[in-house]
Amino acid sequence: MIRVHLCVVLMVTAFATVATAAPADPQSVRGTSGKIVSTSGKAVSPAPAKKGTADPNAIATEISRDPQQRAHVEAMLPRGMTLEQATAGFRNQWQFIAALNASQNHKIPFDKLHKALMVDGLSLGQAVQQLKGTSLTARLN
Numbered sequence: 001m002i003r004v005h006l007c008v009v010l011m012v013t014a015f016a017t018v019a020t021a022a023p024a025d026p027q028s029v030r031g032t033s034g035k036i037v038s039t040s041g042k043a044v045s046p047a048p049a050k051k052g053t054a055d056p057n058a059i060a061t062e063i064s065r066d067p068q069q070r071a072h073v074e075a076m077l078p079r080g081m082t083l084e085q086a087t088a089g090f091r092n093q094w095q096f097i098a099a100l101n102a103s104q105n106h107k108i109p110f111d112k113l114h115k116a117l118m119v120d121g122l123s124l125g126q127a128v129q130q131l132k133g134t135s136l137t138a139r140l141n
Helices: 002-020 056-064 067-076 083-087 093-105 110-118 124-132 136-140
Strands: 028-030 036-038
Touching: 056 067, 056 083, 056 093, 067 083, 067 093, 083 093, 093 110, 093 124, 110 124
Parallel strands: none
Antiparallel strands: 028 036
16 A cells, blocks of 8 residues: 555656646747747747658768778779768668668669669669569560
């Protein structure tokens, strides 16, 4: 019985602390519409969030931390393409490495595969099929 009472007291205390906590930014609070408004009543627009992509340089930076990995990856890139250009648009390092390996394994130029993935919006499998000419739509055309 004492454990239950102690648990309830702790939960009530924690709830009271959270409920009375000040907003992180004292100059802005959520209005009744759910939008963030300043204490003066003007709407505040939050910074736009990037959807699904990391900063291209973040992936290049991660790869560059290991000189052996950087040298290996750069050797797989087309002439004239920098690591920063190659990683642009990929969500993470693993997606980039998968595309780079698929390019090598299927003998598809990486720049064409990169365009199919980033510009045309194809999945890796769709892009490989289309560029190799093995997709159903490629055979019909």
